[in-house]
Amino acid sequence: MNPRLIAEEFVKEAGALGWSELAGGEAALIERCVAGEELACAELVAGHERMVYTLSLHLLGDRDEALDLSQEVFLRVFRTINSFRGQSALKTWIYRIVINQARNRQRFWRRRRRGDQVSLDQHVEEHGDLKQPRDSTSPDLALARKEMAARLWSALDELPFDQRTVVVLREIDGLSYEEIAFSLGVAVGTVKSRLTRARQVLRRQLRENRT
Amino acid sequence: MMHAVSCEDVQNRLDEFHDDELSVEERVAIQGHLHDCVTCTLVASELQEVRASLREAALGLPDRAAPEADHLSAGVVERVRVEAQLSWTVELRSLFQDMHLVWAALGATAATLVCLIGSLSVFHATSQSVRTRWPASSSSSPARAPTRIPSASVTGCAPHESWTATAFRPSTTTMRCLRCRRSSLAKDACRTWSCCPRPTA
Numbered sequence: 001m002n003p004r005l006i007a008e009e010f011v012k013e014a015g016a017l018g019w020s021e022l023a024g025g026e027a028a029l030i031e032r033c034v035a036g037e038e039l040a041c042a043e044l045v046a047g048h049e050r051m052v053y054t055l056s057l058h059l060l061g062d063r064d065e066a067l068d069l070s071q072e073v074f075l076r077v078f079r080t081i082n083s084f085r086g087q088s089a090l091k092t093w094i095y096r097i098v099i100n101q102a103r104n105r106q107r108f109w110r111r112r113r114r115g116d117q118v119s120l121d122q123h124v125e126e127h128g129d130l131k132q133p134r135d136s137t138s139p140d141l142a143l144a145r146k147e148m149a150a151r152l153w154s155a156l157d158e159l160p161f162d163q164r165t166v167v168v169l170r171e172i173d174g175l176s177y178e179e180i181a182f183s184l185g186v187a188v189g190t191v192k193s194r195l196t197r198a199r200q201v202l203r204r205q206l207r208e209n210r211t
Numbered sequence: 212m213m214h215a216v217s218c219e220d221v222q223n224r225l226d227e228f229h230d231d232e233l234s235v236e237e238r239v240a241i242q243g244h245l246h247d248c249v250t251c252t253l254v255a256s257e258l259q260e261v262r263a264s265l266r267e268a269a270l271g272l273p274d275r276a277a278p279e280a281d282h283l284s285a286g287v288v289e290r291v292r293v294e295a296q297l298s299w300t301v302e303l304r305s306l307f308q309d310m311h312l313v314w315a316a317l318g319a320t321a322a323t324l325v326c327l328i329g330s331l332s333v334f335h336a337t338s339q340s341v342r343t344r345w346p347a348s349s350s351s352s353p354a355r356a357p358t359r360i361p362s363a364s365v366t367g368c369a370p371h372e373s374w375t376a377t378a379f380r381p382s383t384t385t386m387r388c389l390r391c392r393r394s395s396l397a398k399d400a401c402r403t404w405s406c407c408p409r410p411t412a
Contacts, residue, residue: 036295038288045284053280063274070280074287075294079305104309145267152261153268170230171265177232196226203257206264 026090033081045074048094051173055095058168059102061157069105073098088182095175095183099165106161148209155205163198166191216244221251229258 032040052073056066076097084093156164162184169175169183181188221244227233228241245252269275307313 038292041291042284042288045287049280049283053277053283054275057272057274057277058269063277066274067277067279067283070283071287071290074283075290078287078291079294145264146271148260149264149268149271152264156265167265171262172269177227177230192226195230199226199258199261202261202265203254206257206261 027086030081030084030090033078041078044077044090048091049074051091052094052098055098055168055173056102058172059099059161059165060106065105069098069101073101076101088179092175092179092182095169095173095179096185099183102165103161148206151209152202152205155202159198159201163194163201166194167198167202170195216240218244218248218251221245221248222254225251225254225258229255229262 029040029044033044049070053066053070056069056073057063060066060069073094077094080097084090087093088096156167159167165184166180169180170177175183177188177191180191184191221228221241224233224237224241228238233241245255
């Protein structure tokens, strides 16, 4: 491939949508929220609360923190919804707010609770075992898979926040590179490089666990 | 077997292949390579396994099914209503939400003040020095024009040819030695000057 094209692609910014490209219902909902209609605000929260909580939980790893962050995120959404100009889908814009808030909170946590991290075994003792996945394969294989999943999740927790976020958005939430780039406020090339570095670590962990 | 694309090329793009971010042509080329190459197939299968494991772990998180997460709207709407009533305090608080920015702003303000004070000090010292060294240069301003007066009448010392006295105001009368260029307040001139022969009374 032409190196110039590769370079252009590397610095390609996240794509932007216009108001016209937003779903009609979504645009109307936003307008009602801007007008201060409480019913519309409640509707917006109800439509996104599960997504916001789950992402917060994946990024912070703590239920109470995730619930608290979810509330903060929606307050932030309503404080700044005036400035939303349809530059992305509403969901992607909310993702961006979640990530920014989680990053701030995580800095706060790291400063205060650096020494409070617990091992996976301790976590399981305190919070119970991970749920048994519905699996038709043999119990041994299912157990091995479950252990592998737990160790990879633990390795994911060890990654720097930006790399962890990219992995969560891609592997679990299934966002495209452009959506991730907008959510993080970085170029698509940065998303690719962070994803590659994070996956190298996770693959190494995978190989170590096999041996 | 010869491959249309090298293993290095394929592995560089395997993440995008795995994420379905490639064009159809590129996907076909990489798919063909994977069909023949064991090494690259192993990497691709690791990527798939990582994804499957992470999804399984995420689904199995004990805190995932928090019922409170499905009832946020009432609390949020109530807080929005309260905040609307106290909006100016909220705006003020939001300015201090990220303390990194606050510290940066305070630092920048302090640095600006230090620079400003430093500049003013230098400017003040320079203007004083110029006034002392070239008193005649300010003759264009009648109010500030120096007055040459006999040194003996100021200090009580005998007149000396190398000294000259300059008075901008009565309180700032200075004595200046024309040989060594030192200057001093008139009241201290006889006592402190040792650069030139001390005049006899």
